[in-house]
Amino acid sequence: MRIVLATLLLALMMLPAPAVSAEPAERAVTVVDGLGVDAQTANKLIDLVSRYDSDLDRLERTRSDLRRRLVTARHDAPKDIDRLLDDALANQRAIVAAEERLVTRVRQIVSAQQTAQLLVLLAATEPSHADEVPTPAVAENPRQRSGYDPDSLFPPGSSNRPACDPFAMMHRCP
Numbered sequence: 313m314r315i316v317l318a319t320l321l322l323a324l325m326m327l328p329a330p331a332v333s334a335e336p337a338e339r340a341v342t343v344v345d346g347l348g349v350d351a352q353t354a355n356k357l358i359d360l361v362s363r364y365d366s367d368l369d370r371l372e373r374t375r376s377d378l379r380r381r382l383v384t385a386r387h388d389a390p391k392d393i394d395r396l397l398d399d400a401l402a403n404q405r406a407i408v409a410a411e412e413r414l415v416t417r418v419r420q421i422v423s424a425q426q427t428a429q430l431l432v433l434l435a436a437t438e439p440s441h442a443d444e445v446p447t448p449a450v451a452e453n454p455r456q457r458s459g460y461d462p463d464s465l466f467p468p469g470s471s472n473r474p475a476c477d478p479f480a481m482m483h484r485c486p
């Protein structure tokens with residue numbers, strides 16, 4: 313088990329730095345080159361991985377849109393929100409099904425060890441979709457606000473200001 317893991321990590325380190333490319337076929341070629349298979353097998357795997365990438369890209373865009381709609385749907389009717397939640401769950405299931413189809417098809421072409429290595433390489437070269445997902449507005453930290461004055465509640469020299477003993481207080485002085 314350790315040998316297989318070490319081999320996978322070594323193959324991962326030998327890959328060039330992952331670059332987010334607009335072309336799914338570029339990632340597929342990079343990943344399949346890391347497996348070290350013959351040309352005929354490589355062509356089959358490149359086709360499978362590029363199809364998987366295009367499906368995953370489409371599903372991730374849908375997921376991003378659904379998340380954006382869920383963030384802004386707090387004032388919508390409950391039926392609309394339920395439908396959005398159902399759509400989000402269906403999208404998540406579709407993403408899992410796409411990965412399951414990929415693993416099933418790849419296992420028919422290469423060994424289980426090479427399939428596991430392919431999954432590791434795909435995860436290592438996965439493009440980031442974090443910038444596409446909007447984050448809900450949360451209460452901002454008052455210390456990060458411009459113009460925040462930590463002494464506004466208890467100004468220095470005030471009789472209400474608690475004494476500060478950093479050795480007695482667990483976290484820090486107020």
